[in-house]
Amino acid sequence: MSVLLLAEITDGQLNADATGKALAAVASLGEVHILCAGANVGDAAAEAAKLGAAKVLKAEDAALDHRLAEATADLIVSLADGYSHIAAPATTDAKNILPRAAALLDVMVISDVSAIKDADTFERPVYAGNAVQTVRSGDAKKVFTVRTSSFDAAAPSGEAEIEDVSAPAASGLSEWVEDKVAESDRPELTSAGIVVSGGRGVGSEENFAMIEKLADKLGAAVGASRAAVDSGYAPNDWQVGQTGKVVAPDLYIAVGISGAIQHLAGMKDSKVIVAINKDEEAPIFQVADYGLVGDLFEIVPELTDKL
């Protein structure tokens, strides 16, 4: 049995954290080949070769630029023959691509796998993490995405051979127009050791600076609730939750967040949870290790000072 693992690559850069965690998740299934796909993936492939896989497949082609779903799914299908499992970290890119590849192979995709029991049996959260389902796939090939917050990456090891593979002809179905990506020196949300998140209680985009200041003091990433994003206090890529990012840092500080089940779905596996909220009845306190009831506008500056 062998596994084809789609590496997470954005604009030529390997996301070693997500790819490494997915690699650790699938390692027990057999020999792993990491697929690096994109217009310019030389550096990413060289880096991926050090993660500990048996082989790296390098698919460098203009048709794969920005990893549009149509082209990338076609590539995966063209390589699928030798593999029992096809996997990827559960990023927005992979969630865009893998179900398409699975349907082309006439197999059911298994999204957000949080544990692998054996070659056919997988665990995944459903109902916003209110239940954990164990499913056994009867499909000839298993195609799945891996919830990276549930796995620890192994230490990088070895130097895998890099093999060039070619991409199928472009379909021309879609084209990339632009990316709007905020540059930040902060750690990436899904791999950060500490996350400070703000909710509707923060009140405005300007006030969010207070959350960012606390985060910077701690070397933390910044997150947000859906309400904060919907209200324009924070960008969409900060949303933590059932339908945003799933994080499990060593420390999660929730500020002015009520703790709706959809938010908890994205952070309740954090090691230590701190909640700051003026409403002592707020459900966030039910998952918090340390709760502090009070006005965030007093507490956050004081906390930033004293840390």
Place this chain on the structure above:
Amino acid sequence: MKVLVPVKRVIDYNVKVRVKADGSGVDLANVKMSMNPFDEIAVEEAIRLKEAGKADEVVAVSIGVKQSQETLRTALAMGADRAILVVAADDVHTDIEPLAVAKILKGVIDEEQPGLVLCGKQAIDNDMNATGQMLAALLGWSQATFASKLELEGDSATVTREVDGGLQTIKVRMPAIVSVDLRLNEPRYASLPNIMKAKKKPLDEKTPADFGVDVAPRLEIVGTEEPAARQAGIVVGSVDELVEKLKETGAVK
């Protein structure tokens, strides 16, 4: 142009989910069910396209138990023109997998020939986030997932997508599958007169066999359990105490 909107009947997002003690699944008997919230956004977008003169008919489709009629009536009350119910299960606990749903939707699309399909990004019960992508694959159509902005011009659509790094804009050739994200729009509430009118709008019933689709699951559900509960925490009295606790546990230095 015709717009097709697949809508799923799911447990209401406000309901506290209860896992059945025998591990067979989540208790859905006598529980409030609603339209999947993402699908409300998709219906809203389709109606807005119609109101803007960019679409001339909105067709809602649901696959599941007979009771999914209610979900379709909600779509009709919001402003969809007609509905198609594909009765694929008797038990409210039977969830039809995205691959089977996509195959049925392909059958519907072969008959209806829409120019655009607007679906939700994710069903909040199975949290699969797969149906739109699978449908696009089966049809050989372009796909634009997680849409927060949609503009149609001629035979293409420009879609802004919510992705991990921020926002990405792509241009897809029509016909296309677009899956919608939370910030595309705010769905309207159906007014009472529109709810009454919706009762008279056409609702066709079909079965998976009409489309030659086998809905047998590919994934056998071996068990469903409650997630591990967190240990109860404490309420601290001051910022000083919080800082002290965090240092004690090593959470901060």
